[in-house]
Amino acid sequence: MTGDPETQAQADRELCGLISGLAKQIEAHVRVRAATLGLTASQGVALRELTGPMTLRELAERMSCEPSNATFVADRLEEQGYLERHPHPGNRRAKQLVLTPSGAELRERLLGLLAEESPLAPLSAEEQDALQRLLARAVVA
Amino acid sequence: MTGDPETQAQADRELCGLISGLAKQIEAHVRVRAATLGLTASQGVALRELTGPMTLRELAERMSCEPSNATFVADRLEEQGYLERHPHPGNRRAKQLVLTPSGAELRERLLGLLAEESPLAPLSAEEQDALQRLLARAVVA
DNA sequence: CTCGAATGATTGCAATTAGAACCGTTCTAG
């Protein structure tokens, strides 16, 4: 059933290329939409991932980047008045990132923009669901 | 059949996170393996994608990056004696990137390393095939 | 044939990003 190692390795490489290509495509999609709101691509990703109050480390995790970079992005969002660093209840080391009202409103607008012409739109709901399950099994592993 | 827009949008966002996360995971995998051969992550990706002589633009396409970056990476590989820029037959603008013998040998070693513990290994051959088809439909679109 | 647009590659510059070092806080073994 399993093909020879040579073919397998080649398929593996092609898959890597596809994943990285799609990731860049998604990033570019976020970039152009975020730009219309005066945000950079990473600010857009951060806003997208800020589904609620969370720690900086958690944001970094969701953004798939280093905490130092998340700090940088949070600084910018804070300067622009979209985000606040609150003391974390129960852990004096951590900070809780909280969207301001204008930040929450901006996020809603961004989500609306991102929903338009998503790079994943060519896939049906069922296909997206299948993709979700496959990826979930590969990641973290 | 299709769920409400709200749920759909949320699934879309989660999918974006998964894809970007897996892409970073693959990049990290390449990074550590390439490092053992004295290469950076992008040099590793370039070597992986250099399946044969190709133009710089084609390499950039395969690496999902800008041509300027591909130029930079090719410079490094050329300095290290793994790559040569040949005049392209039939198009004097283009250059043909060709691996030197030592470059080809290094590539083989890298491919061997990359095959070990691939982040995609948790998926069966059938699952990888399904993933390949789903991604191929989304990308380029 | 010829001129303007498009292509392939490179350069310089600005911005993003990762990595290591660091400080304060929290956890834990003894």
Next chain:
DNA sequence: CTAGAACGGTTCTAATTGCAATCATTCGAG
């Protein structure tokens, strides 16, 4: 209780990356 390790965040620096401008070559309309 009390080191010492681990954690969360920030800062600094270096490396990577993308973007705009440029040059040479090629293509295409007229």
